[in-house]
Amino acid sequence: MVGFQHAVRHAAEAAGLLDEPARAIAAQAWVGGGAPAFAAELARQRAALTAALESALGRLAKEGDAVPSLARPSTGMTAVHGAFSGVEPAQLRRLITGLTTAAGELPRAAVSLGAPEVAAIGSWSAAQADDLRRRLALILRDGGDLAPAPLVAFGLYGGHAPSAATALLTAVAGGDTAALARLLDLQRQATDPTLAARVNAWWRMLDTAARDQAAKALPGLGLLDGLPVTLRDRANRELLAGEKARLAALLTTVPSDPHLRLAWPALLDRVMRELDHVKAIEEGLAQGGRNGRPPAYLLSFDTRALGQAVISFGDPDEADRVVAYVPGLNTTLASYGSDLNRAAVLWDQAHFFAPSQRIASIAWLGYRAPQIDWQLNVPGRSVATDGAAEKGARALASLTDGLRASHGPSGTANLTILGHSYGSLVTGKAAVLRPGRFADDLVFVGSPGVGVRRAEELGVGPGRVWAGEAAGDPVADLARFGNDPGDDSFGARRFYVEDGPFYLTFKAHSDYWNDESESLRNLAHIVNGNYHKVTTKAEEQP
Structure with missing residues (x-):
């Protein structure tokens, strides 16, 4: 009888060896990523441990011996999906220490109680402790005591978030x-x-x-979206230089194949156009560091067809305030200089009002914008349909996923997406793709509609959707793609924009970034988060 009671005490002690790791999980050692899967597996191992120990006692019990229940009370393991802003080393070390202890004690319990399945649980604990210890060391190497959310969610517990x-x-x-x-x-x-x-x-x-x-x-x-911006810039500049050299070499070589020679004029035209696109990107990058502006960073590009490019003035990974401008109708890489200028002057104005803040202003031409050309009636290309916006929205959503993933730990960073013209439709559709996680502020200027009826459908906080419309802008009142964002029924916050010409011209559609304009000042105040300084009517101007 004494021998069996000793076995019961030994089994009870062994049954509690996974309690400390479970308590660390309950204390939210991490949130998001593979946390729910890990918590579920830990719960399964605890249940298997209890069952194995009770089974071993049952084999040791003699007539008259009562096998007690070794079930452990719930620890409330609530590892939920969600955002996580940092690492608490003490909780993570608590988890690792508990698993290490279990890894050492469970094999001994398995031998003394004759329960080989208990040793297997000890091996699982050892493997988890070693893996987590290695990952935690890597995280603290780069992030100190505060690590970026994706590193916690997928770096530390990546094995439990399959994809x-x-x-x-x-x-x-x-x-x-x-x-x-x-x-x-x-x-x-x-x-x-x-x-x-x-x-x-x-x-x-x-x-x-x-x-x-x-x-x-x-x-x-x-x-790749999500990589550090400085790495992307370096790699993309090298890729651009290689593309420039490849295209230049093509100009000096007439194909020997007679069939290819017949097509040479068309090929030559394409090569020249792509070299012009390379030049446009180079000129845009050269604007960085001028007139007090920060360096320019090349986040992505594509010289083919109409061309695409994403350039940021300032490093978004280190910025307190990030704004991405999304252009619309007729935008191409050949005309990208005007879009870069809009991003640059917005940085200038925002920096003027808040010189102590780190600001990054992005000119995002990451999609094929509709053109007024022979494809006007092609559904996937026409400005009259939302086909181009659907494709652009996916690319824009991926950009913001990447900006959030690569940004350094910060409680002050704010992301504003500014959609102009058809670009506002792209922005609206991207916001719907990432409800509640796309941007902190949405700004629409000269918008023909953003794909929804009300601002609340865009998934940002109350009062964080903005609309500016110039009287005389022929696009702003179209409401072609949902309710007009400038209409009171939409629910956006209107900010003051100077009137355009009294007659309908496209000049009014492009004046929102004019020097010394109230619209530019208001855009800067929104980017800086100084909402109380945003004017809503002419008489509020200083």
Whole structure:
């Protein structure tokens, strides 16, 4: 009898070895990512441990011995999906310590009680402790006591948040260009709102040698949303230089194949157009660092067809305030200079009002904008339909996923998306794709509609949707794509914009960034978060 009671006490002690890890989970050692899956697995291991120990006691019991229940009370493991702004090292070390203790004690209990399945649970605990200890060390290496949310959610517990991207990222680390192409395709689809966060965590968890290897082997690496902006800029500039050299070489070589020679004039025209696009990007980047502005960063580009480019004045990863301008009708890479100028003057004005704030202003031409040309009646290209906006919205949603994923830990960072003309429709559709996580402020100027009837459908906070319309702007009152954002029934906050010409011309549609204009000042106040300074009517002007 004494021997059995000793076994009961030993089993009861062993049954409690996973309680401390469970309490660490209940204290929210992390939130989001693979936390729910990890919590569920820990609960399953605790239940399996109890069952194995009770089964072992049942085999040891003699006639008259009562096998007690070893079930442990619930610890309220509430590892939920959601945002997480930092790492609490003490809680994570508590979790690791508890698992390490279980890993040491459970094999001994398995031998003394004759329960080999208990040893298997000890092996699981050891594997988890080793993995978490390694990941925590890597996180604290880069982030100190405060790590970015995606690093917590997917870097620390990435093994418990499976995704189609996981295997692709592993292949990319080995220099697999096909895997990178598949990742970029997933990025274009924008169906996984966690993709950029996974990319960011994957990169941060690589050591320096692995990072260097991936960057050298994959020229297109900088096109991935979620990677640090400084890395993207460096990789994309190298890619742009390589593209420029390739195109220049084509100009000096007439194809020897007679069939290709017949097509040479058309090929030559395409090469010249793409070289012009390269020049437009280079000129845009050269604007960085001028007139007191911060350096320019190349986040992505595509010289083909009408061309695309995303350039930021200032590093979004370090900024307190980030604004991304989304252009509309007739925008191409050939005309990108005017869009860059709008981003630049908005940075100038915002910096003038708040010189102590770190500001990044992005000119986002990340989609094929509709054109007034022969494709006017093509559904996926026409300004009269939302086909182009649907594609653009996915790219814009991916951009904001990436900006949030790569931004350094901060409680003050604010993201504003500014949609102009057809770009406001792109912005509205992107907001619907990422409800509650797309942007902090949405601003629409000269909008033909944003795809919804009311501002509340866009998923930002109350009073954080803004609309500006110039009298005389022929686009602003169209309401072609849902309710007019400037109408009271839409529910946006109107800000003052100077009237355009009394007759309908497209000049009024483009005057929102004019120097010394009240509209530009109001845009800057919104970007800076100084909402009380935003004027709503002419008599409020200083």
